Amino acid sequence: MYLLLAAHAHGAALQQVTQAGDPHPDRPEPRLISASELAGVVRHLENRPREAPPRWIWHRTQDWYPALLAAGVEVDRCYDLSLRGNILAYSQFAAHTEYARNAEKEPLDDPQELPRTLQPPPPPADQGALFDDVRQRTPRHTLAELRAEYAAQQAALADAAPEENKRKRLQLLLAAESAGAMIAAEMQHTGVPWREDLHEQILADYLGPRPPSGHRPAKLEALNTELRGLLNSPGLNPDSPQELMRALHRNGIEVKSTRQWELMESSHPAIEPLLAYKKLSRLHTANGWAWLDAWVANGRFQPEYVVGGVVSGRWASRGGGALQIPRQIRGAVHADPGHKLIVADASQLEPRVLVALAQDSKMAEAARDKDLYAGIAAQGFGGDRAKAKIALLGAIYGATTGESGRLMPQLARTYPRAVGFVEQAARDGEAGGTVTTRLGRSSPPPSEGWFRSQQSATAEEQRRAESIARSRGRFTRNFVVQGSAADWAACWLAELRRRLRALRADGSVAAELVFFLHDEVMVHAPEAGVQACVRAIEEAAAAAKELLFGPIPVEFPVSVAVVDSYDNAK
């Protein structure tokens, strides 16, 4: 059952449609629901006995789902038309379709002009009078408009490239992306279990007692005093890179920047306290008491995840730096009493994805090892694991200089297919072309300005043009691997959500997904349910591999840690 949900004057409008997007012949007429009724109606439709839950079709999951979750209502499935539209508008698998031709494509160089086939968004259905003026200014999508959009997307999908299962892959990507949108809202609603007392203890250990706001903590103040003495700069503010640079130069420390690694080249006695200051200062400003006040409440850290926030398909986040929780404070992420944190990580995901994409059977042999880098080292680098890792990551990122660049020929000799694959992606990008992930997410085309930049008259312009082209080549080279890894992770996450919901539904395990970071998930589970969850995580990983690549001999192992505290996970 496919149910369209659109904002309406005082609530929502609901309409049953066919899979293709036509009004359903049995019940073609829309149904109007007040905002206060909505959660109850959705709950009812989700829980009808002996009936499969509906597939909700809405413009943006973020506009509807948070309010439903707040009312205690989860939904099983949805299509997020906005996210689907963004993929379909660019996907090379659907480039020939009418949908792609009609989509308003803006170059992605300007983040303000992300293409939205449905723009602007309708306001949340449950917002009060505060938003009334906004509502009047932003045209909302009617049911008819949403239905037309959905029908157009379905038509594009039906018309997508059939060869090598590309259509199926694209369909899978659209479903996984929509599942991701639900998961993002659910994880934000649940939040990461966060012990404020443990966080405060960590801060006290590193920085001293909490200072009045606007003041440096004791340990930072002491280091600052020491620095001022050692650098003969009584008024120095080490937080100012310019001041700091001048003070360093006055003392004969000739650095071009104040970056850590450059400072470490010097053996001046001020360097050690300076690096210590920078480290602690970072903790204080990024994840100190102010952060705790702003982002943690009632024992939970509830960041917003932005699905589709990265062109490669990775998620971004807003608020609290959710994707950068530093190791220093991971001890504050702590399971509730009687619960465990299950932290699972897809080992060496991107290199394994490259193996599968390139169908490099030689590298696949190395990937049979639990430690892929060790396998590569044994085959082509005289057992030197560090070298093998640097070489392989360099191939994925497009390293040209340094050790990584020097190791490339050696890697290419042993693995011509894998290296050839990323080289081809780089050449496509350098030529202004587009590359596509396993499931059909394509890189944005270059802007017109990019093509203009490639037309050069003078030798100087030519050099500049080549540098810009190479930079784009590094982007597309990385895009296919990072993006296909994101494809895999999206399927992993969606499959895991399905399994955890099943465990919850049969009453056996009340486990929740609480965190996701590119190739890592965290599940918060009652102790008795840990084994079932670990199984679900591993099964979901195997399912994701099968969905993307079918029965190929490449493993995607996950390493699972069952811990009380996140800092014990790795």
Added chain:
DNA sequence: ATATGACGCGCG
């Protein structure tokens, strides 16, 4: 006073 960009550093 507020917006913007560079820098530096956290994460994968």
Added chain:
DNA sequence: AAAGCGCGCGTCATAT
């Protein structure tokens, strides 16, 4: 040790 990719965010400095 950083490098080659993708991000968010706090700070300082500068422009408006």
